[in-house]
Amino acid sequence: MKRTSFPTAESIAKLLNGKVISGNKDIVIRNYATIDQAKSGDITFLANQKYLPLLKDTKASAILMAQAFKEAPLGITVILADNPDLAFSRVVEYLNPPQDNVYKGIHSKSSVAKGVKLAKGVSVGIFTVIEKGSVIGEKTIIYPSVYIGHSVKIGRNCLIYPNVVIREDTVLGDNVIIHSGTVIGSDGFGFTLETRPNAEGGREAKRMKLPQRGNVVIEDNVELGANCTVDRARFGSTIIRKNVKIDNLVHIAHNVEVGENTLIIAGAVIGGSAKIGKNVILAGHSGVDGHVTIGDNVKVGAKSGVVKDIPPDTMVAGFPARPYREHLKEQAILNKLPEILKNLKK
Amino acid sequence: MKRTSFPTAESIAKLLNGKVISGNKDIVIRNYATIDQAKSGDITFLANQKYLPLLKDTKASAILMAQAFKEAPLGITVILADNPDLAFSRVVEYLNPPQDNVYKGIHSKSSVAKGVKLAKGVSVGIFTVIEKGSVIGEKTIIYPSVYIGHSVKIGRNCLIYPNVVIREDTVLGDNVIIHSGTVIGSDGFGFTLETRPNAEGGREAKRMKLPQRGNVVIEDNVELGANCTVDRARFGSTIIRKNVKIDNLVHIAHNVEVGENTLIIAGAVIGGSAKIGKNVILAGHSGVDGHVTIGDNVKVGAKSGVVKDIPPDTMVAGFPARPYREHLKEQAILNKLPEILKNLKK
């Protein structure tokens, strides 16, 4: 719902603990847009230097930046703010307050088992199922068509989007966000070959399913994207520590532990029993072998494959993943190789 | 539902604007099959030259081809048709007309909010939810167990398969097909570090979610496979232009734009704010970095990773993706390297 009365650049600066450093502090801001799409009356922002070339042609009336750039158009009103990315989001929320569309209360056509504990302010949407023994914390919102298995514990202020599946015994902390289509607590991929006598008097190996009897524990402030999978542990727990943020289509296998503040980008796959440290970044399409340990503050490049332990505070890339500088050196030589070999022939 | 009366080769040729060029034009065709599985009475086709070696042994009574091949078995009836792939599909539809299994009308156990506008001929399946403010165009079929959020606009003749999630404010054109499990409009993966005073009098960086307030726009004739994810824009729109075809398990991040007629194959991942041109092919498991621009008519090889802008009309491969010829040259040298080094030692 857009506002009907509008703020000045000066009042936006105040809202952000920022400062108008040039242009007209009394100009009225009616809307917001990206730097290339902004029109007169709009506010925009510059956070990524990649977009600096667009600055001189922006039609915006005001701009949020972390520092003054000489490329800014004449007459534009410049507001300095520490973190223009975040500051701009606040302006957006101010100019266009989010609508509260969530169904309030427990929908009569949801299916909440007897004995399930729903704290104050919980919302449960239509066609959502909550099985016996589960406990849902205050103000948690469970959208329609969610499935929550037996004995699940969910904390406060969580958001569980439509079509999420949370299987039995999963534990979620507070402020956890799970996007649509994500499956938590599916069986780990565990099989073993058992050799047995066969009908012909010999022996044959049969692949047997190893029961997956553990669970998944997700701590506070974790966000999981859409269509991810987090398998339950064989025994014990698959653990995602607090403040971890996970993109879409990411797979976390049984018994994995992901450390605090770690980021995992779309398409990454983590094998069983791997241990990922704190503040790690796993880039898009990266993979981590089972039973591998990655130290704190490690960065794993896009499409890399980690097949052995990585010490903390390193950056790795390639497959098999090796220190980033080695990887770059190899890439550089590979690029020059045709020329080098031509020279050698001479 | 299979037919009970059957056409001749000649009448099939007429149906296809094709021509019987050898064999018996009056032979009756009772069924269809692939070239290796066809039996007497069947029609088959040859579209991919890879299957030419199978031609001489086929047991089919008739075959659709774009040209005459001398390998065709003696006596087989050959029908020439411009596009044997498409022509064969028409024969299949003719011999085995598709059944119309769709529930007609608005199911009494669906949940359509008051004020939702359903045009003539719309079908809404059981357990499907359509939230307030949404508009659905003529003859669009929404299968059971779909979730459609607030203020979604869907055009005419769309097919939305079971368990699709379409979140608030999404816009779909006409003739759009969305396969099961796909999630449209989930939050973009956007976070920023904010430095704040901490309890010990120092400062600490905290990762803050950037609100994702934009939407997703999907134009006419787009098909999206199963279990894909298309994130909403942070502001503005994530856009998929008309005639784009997307395979399964593909991820499209926030603020991406995909140009007309582009094909994206299974397992591909596109990072935030990337711009993909028209008529592009992104092969399986390829990846595109955020904020990168790919020109029109570009082909990106399987498993490649695009990390910088790619000019139009080029073919790239490898990681980082480079021109295809360079990539091939490097691969060739890499293959020969063991021998080259052996010779050098001598």
Place this chain on the structure above:
Amino acid sequence: MKRTSFPTAESIAKLLNGKVISGNKDIVIRNYATIDQAKSGDITFLANQKYLPLLKDTKASAILMAQAFKEAPLGITVILADNPDLAFSRVVEYLNPPQDNVYKGIHSKSSVAKGVKLAKGVSVGIFTVIEKGSVIGEKTIIYPSVYIGHSVKIGRNCLIYPNVVIREDTVLGDNVIIHSGTVIGSDGFGFTLETRPNAEGGREAKRMKLPQRGNVVIEDNVELGANCTVDRARFGSTIIRKNVKIDNLVHIAHNVEVGENTLIIAGAVIGGSAKIGKNVILAGHSGVDGHVTIGDNVKVGAKSGVVKDIPPDTMVAGFPARPYREHLKEQAILNKLPEILKNLKK
């Protein structure tokens, strides 16, 4: 539900057809844990030699192993068992028998079409849809919020987890397990360009959808992980043979055939009409091009891409996938190249 009376090491050994070879055979076992988390009174196991270094510090009272290791702590009770992995799972089931949480019977708020055949002992959960003409075998459990299309056949003792979609005409054998979010029978990704006269009197190519009229056949004892996709055949069947085990987020395209006992690890993608042999392993994030044949007993390394036929009994890696030894040799040379070139310059 944990037990209230507890077995001795000796009685556990009997249960497993194993043998206590050292320590106290009368010690009472109250619980189970992994080797590093076990406490006094617990039983643990050693199956993967990677964890041998943890053995000397374990606090467990008893341990299952396949052979005696001198690193075992003094006084620990050692039980020998052929397959400690499987043996330990049996102990877990014994100490902590699985709870039977499944809803029994046909839920009154499911939607089972008239004429659907449900054998004895079938369970159908709330909000599950089964369309006309489907047949479900004895004791198969269909969890809540599943969608089963028209004319689907499902065998005995299957487990279909919440939010699975099984589209029309799919055939499942006995003892099949399908995890949440998986989609079976979505349309294959098939399009063809058709050239037509356009309005300006010239001709233009239009991409046409090729109807996907085949189905999916999944044989006995197959397990499919969460959020996988298996596309229906264009004609004929996409086939997954018996005992195949598939991890999460795997894509199987139209007309693929996967041979008996094959394992496919998370994130793998298989292109249309590929034929995968028996006892194959496709490691994580591997890819197989369309129309390619992979022989029996082949191992495809993680992140590899198979682009041409692979003979049986081989191991391949890299992209394009080549014999593993060649791949290793190339990797080794690549690693040494910087030094080799330095020496050459001298």
